[in-house]
Amino acid sequence: MNQLTNQQVERFKGAFPSVKENESMVAHTYLKIGGLARLYFIAETGDAVVHAIETALSMQIPWTVIGSGSNLLVSDDGFQGVVIQTGDRTQKINGVSVSAAAGLFTGSLAYATVDAGLIGFEWGAGVPGTIGGATYGDAGCFGGEMQNVVSSVDVYDVINQKRVTFSHAECHFGYRDSRFKHEPLIILSTALTLKMGDVVAARLKISEMTAKRKDSQPQGLFSAGCLFKNFEFTDVSVLEKLQREDEIPETMIKAKRISAGWLVDKLGLKGKTIGKAQVSSIHGNFLLNLGGARAQDVLALSSYVKMKVRDELGILLEDEVQYLGF
């Protein structure tokens, strides 16, 4: 990627005095990996996100928008442009209608909705990251998914340079997918519709899900959550290679989705290490930074896992983690 010129940097800094220069992305990713962002700007409002994008475009500065970096692998070379972090963490709850700014933490919103007597978003309590990131990637767990609760999304349409509201149907949600992954649309806020319900039961549900996470996922280590999407299938014949050797859990067959972690485990790849990156020994779909890992280590390990799963099981794993600066 071309270096920004001093003139580009100075002009952007003139428009946004709080922008930081040469900011390490280690500080802004859960994996604690990545080179320098040439410019780093925290946009405290939706208007500031739009203004920063329009300014970057007018100065021909590459730009990207991130939430809290919990699903992000940043290149060792960093990003020659401006990283815009959503920092608007406001929310409104009116009856069963909820509106959350893109920068609001998913976990905070989950607790706030339960405190307001609402149910349906308890699963969000344990998902790191922001509502913008969760909407972008249709985040979900324990049977809940953004697509089940989102009613509409306010975005900035970069091509037409205007704000638009998309209805649920217009968001084209799919498993860990949405139109926001495929078009230059920046999420400014997301509206959810929940239900009134039993708050005591909802709090209990959150505690149970937190306990399950503690049992099944590595704790206190640097990761980006699941590296790969689970494998979705329509035709059971693709599973022949698996079934010959192992019983596939009934829940996965019913859901038509084979857990990527289960596949990794089946091939005995837990604990596999390249450089300072390791496949977690607790959860086969968690790739860990053991301390000082480089993006190259993660890429090499992820490619190795994909190759093994393809060659031995005939399954192509797709990335869930998002890449920046490659």
Ligand SMILES: Cc1cc2nc3c(=O)[nH]c(=O)nc-3n(C[C@H](O)[C@H](O)[C@H](O)COP(=O)(O)OP(=O)(O)OC[C@H]3O[C@@H](n4cnc5c(N)ncnc54)[C@H](O)[C@@H]3O)c2cc1C
């Ligand atoms: C320990 C751990 C556990 C996890 N568990 C789960 C889980 O149970 N379920 C699950 O689904 N995920 C899980 N994840 C992954 C992660 O939490 C989610 O993907 C989360 O929603 C990402 O949000 P973020 O704000 O951190 O996004 P980031 O990592 O900052 O960004 C991810 C992508 O979203 C884009 N993006 C972010 N904000 C916007 C915006 N406003 N507009 C447009 N694009 C945007 C970015 O450009 C990037 O491509 C886990 C991660 C970790 C570290």
